[in-house]
Amino acid sequence: MTCEIFPQLIASGEITDAGMILILLLGACVMFLLEVCTPSFGILALIGVLAEAWAVYYGFRIGSGVGFLVLLGVVIGTPAYLYFMVRLLPDTPLGKKLFLKDAPDATGAAAPQSDALAELVGKTGQADCDLRPAGVVRIEGKRVIARAEREMIDKGSEIRVIKAYGTDVVVRAVQETTK
Numbered sequence: 001m002t003c004e005i006f007p008q009l010i011a012s013g014e015i016t017d018a019g020m021i022l023i024l025l026l027g028a029c030v031m032f033l034l035e036v037c038t039p040s041f042g043i044l045a046l047i048g049v050l051a052e053a054w055a056v057y058y059g060f061r062i063g064s065g066v067g068f069l070v071l072l073g074v075v076i077g078t079p080a081y082l083y084f085m086v087r088l089l090p091d092t093p094l095g096k097k098l099f100l101k102d103a104p105d106a107t108g109a110a111a112p113q114s115d116a117l118a119e120l121v122g123k124t125g126q127a128d129c130d131l132r133p134a135g136v137v138r139i140e141g142k143r144v145i146a147r148a149e150r151e152m153i154d155k156g157s158e159i160r161v162i163k164a165y166g167t168d169v170v171v172r173a174v175q176e177t178t179k
Helices: 002-012 017-037 043-062 064-091 093-098 114-118
Strands: 124-127 134-139 142-148 158-165 168-173
Touching: 017 043, 017 064, 043 064, 064 093, 114 158
Parallel strands: 142 168
Antiparallel strands: 124 134, 124 158, 134 142, 158 168
């Protein structure tokens, strides 16, 4: 039913070519916005590009000057529209719901225990198992997964925490540090 409305309006002269150009360009803008907001894998963007091409066609139906003007508007306007949409959309109420403000730190520093592990640097403990190079150590009565800095560390050896970044705890046998 709705597919028949536009041809009837165009045939009756109620929508001119210029009106159709505006409808197509606005439709293209909506398609580009929806492409950014939904995972359509480029289908909506393709529909937007086809709408722009159809608008250029209607421009050339009016005349070559209008056709080139619409083409110039599409070539300059589309990248500008997309640029400003990507720059401004995250600050709008809709954009705040769609996009993350700050991405979580991928290094593990955002892990809840990273601050507690960072406080272990410089403290000593004991290896609960052989570290080849990773294993479990006990520091201040807490079991912590750690890795040896250089070589294997035998079970029961005294260790010192050299560094801790995120969830990565690096230890060294105490005998090595005194050399």
